[in-house]
Amino acid sequence: MLTGKRILVTGVVTTDSIAWAVAERAQLYNAEVILTTFDRVRDLTVAAACALPRRPEILTLDATRREDYDRLRADLGDRRLDGALHAIAFAPREALAGDFLAAGDEAIELAFRTSTTSYARLAGLLASQCGDTGASLVGLDFDADGRAWPVYNWMGVCKVALQSTMRYVARDVGAGGVRANLVSAGPLQTRAAGGIPDFQTLLDAYEAAPLGWDPTDAGPVADTVCFLLSDMGRAITGEVIHVDGGYHALAAPGVQIPDGLEVR
Numbered sequence: 001m002l003t004g005k006r007i008l009v010t011g012v013v014t015t016d017s018i019a020w021a022v023a024e025r026a027q028l029y030n031a032e033v034i035l036t037t038f039d040r041v042r043d044l045t046v047a048a049a050c051a052l053p054r055r056p057e058i059l060t061l062d063a064t065r066r067e068d069y070d071r072l073r074a075d076l077g078d079r080r081l082d083g084a085l086h087a088i089a090f091a092p093r094e095a096l097a098g099d100f101l102a103a104g105d106e107a108i109e110l111a112f113r114t115s116t117t118s119y120a121r122l123a124g125l126l127a128s129q130c131g132d133t134g135a136s137l138v139g140l141d142f143d144a145d146g147r148a149w150p151v152y153n154w155m156g157v158c159k160v161a162l163q164s165t166m167r168y169v170a171r172d173v174g175a176g177g178v179r180a181n182l183v184s185a186g187p188l189q190t191r192a193a194g195g196i197p198d199f200q201t202l203l204d205a206y207e208a209a210p211l212g213w214d215p216t217d218a219g220p221v222a223d224t225v226c227f228l229l230s231d232m233g234r235a236i237t238g239e240v241i242h243v244d245g246g247y248h249a250l251a252a253p254g255v256q257i258p259d260g261l262e263v264r
């Protein structure tokens with residue numbers, strides 16, 4: 001599915017990372033995968049990369065630093081990119097749970113710069129590195145409807161803004177043959193998820209998903225990302241695809257019709 005394609009994969013920090021599952025699948029579909037990491041987690045990325053089917057090159061990108069995108073461009077040189085995965089999110093704890101109104105400006109701004117603006121920066125890099133055949137950028141969303149959960153707080157706001165960012169990006173890079181999409185994933189047990197206080201509340205809610213939902217299996221999300229990275233998704237841009245066992249389709253998840261209710 002990805003033979004001959006070179007894909008830049010951000011966000012691998014452990015073998016549980018959604019990005020790791022994407023890198024693994026992409027290699028199995030014959031892509032050349034290049035990972036990015038940054039100083040704080042470099043050793044963890046290197047360790048996780050060793051578990052991939054083929055040892056990938058690992059370049060540097062701190063998504064909050066403009067100069068890192070230029071350095072990444074220089075590191076890539078004249079190598080063409082056919083696609084990129086944006087799998088980057090971070091928010092300080094005060095922005096993730098507790099009193100929504102009390103979160104500080106710096107925490108909110110850092111969450112936004114790391115998790116949302118970076119999608120547009122990565123799109124710029126991809127647009128400048130892709131050849132005449134275009135490229136595909138895929139990012140990762142949670143709960144594309146932007147509902148207010150018991151936790152998640154400002155990260156929820158960042159994710160809704162990520163959707164809007166993705167649509168503006170899709171508008172502007174389409175003429176160059178670059179596609180921009182998001183996959184909205186159900187909750188998965190990753191390192192980032194472990195930083196969300198009371199993440200179990202989200203997991204419990206997804207028990208109502210029509211197809212069920214396995215929070216330990218990023219495979220279905222990774223396969224959909226690979227589809228969007230491939231030529232099979234060539235006419236899709238500006239889209240959010242839900243991979244959540246169908247949870248998003250429910251109006252009142254978990255609500256049962258009481259026993260004995262007469263239906264006439």
Ligand SMILES: NC(=O)c1ccc[n+]([C@@H]2O[C@H](COP(=O)([O-])OP(=O)(O)OC[C@H]3O[C@@H](n4cnc5c(N)ncnc54)[C@H](O)[C@@H]3O)[C@@H](O)[C@H]2O)c1
Nearest residue numbers: 011013017018062063088089140141142187188190191192
């Ligand atoms: N785990 C879930 O339940 C879930 C559900 C839907 C969407 N997502 C999204 O999937 C993406 C990947 O998260 P994950 O759950 O696989 O967790 P993860 O912890 O494995 O990945 C998050 C990644 O973000 C990277 N990151 C943080 N700050 C960065 C920075 N300044 N520069 C570069 N990279 C930085 C981390 O190094 C890490 O690799 C995120 O966008 C997340 O919001 C996760």
